[in-house]
Amino acid sequence: MIHLFQYNWQIRDEWFTLCEQLPERELRKERVGGPGSILYTLFHIVEVEHSWICAMQGKPDIPIHFENYQSLEAVKKLSDSLRLDSEPYLLDWSENIEQEQVYISWLEETFLKGEVIRHVIAHETHHIGQLSIWTRELGIEPVSVHFVGRNLM
Template sequence: MLQLFQYNWQVRNEWFDWCNSLSVEHLLQNRKGGVGSFLQTLFHIVDVESSYIREMKGEPDLAPNYHDYMSLEQVRKLSDLYHEEVAEFIGNWSSEMDQEIVTISWLNDSKLSCGEILRHILTHEIHHIGQLSIWAKELDKPVVSASYIGRGLH
């Protein structure tokens, strides 16, 4: 599981680097599909990952407001800030935790297993990375590689 999170973090950081080449207009432009713009999508990925991890830890969701993070640098700093907490939690993951049940407050107090939540976090980010790739192609720009192979994770 850790290697898949490491994969997501590598790809996310490559998208942050990629987005440096965008104008502010393209970075913030609302796009079809997804949660909005390149910046809003990156913010959403970071927020969702942290929110679920904090719920599994029994801690309150920090629920940052997107409008307080209106630059690529601010969203990247938020990602870096949350990363340590998420990495520590994932690094201490055990197979016994897979079946632990957690109540997710923003999903009408749904009860989900930690294993299901962790897998959702992984696939959620991969889904949105695919959207970023489509938007990059619409701008006639090369995309960040989504390949797991060659990333040195094994």
């Protein structure tokens, strides 16, 4: 699983770099087909990943508010910080964990950790596709999503 998280993190970092060339108004412009703006979508990816991983670790769900991260740099710093918090847990991932139950407080449901971890990976991939469409609409080539050639394995 760690390779897919490393892939997502690498892609995310490339999106932060690509978005540095966008004017602030384009980062904040509300868009169709996603959670909102480009900036909010990047925040949403980071916040959702962190919430689910905290739940799997048995940590409380402490909301992270977008109002506190109103710049690309702030969202990037948040991403870097939360990744450092999540990575040790993901590095220790094993097949034994897959069948463990985890209670998700905001859904008031229990799931298998194996399905939660896959959900988190797919969630980011889904939103990266939206970012790709939006940047193409702006005439910008999106970040390549190829897994091969990234030297992750």
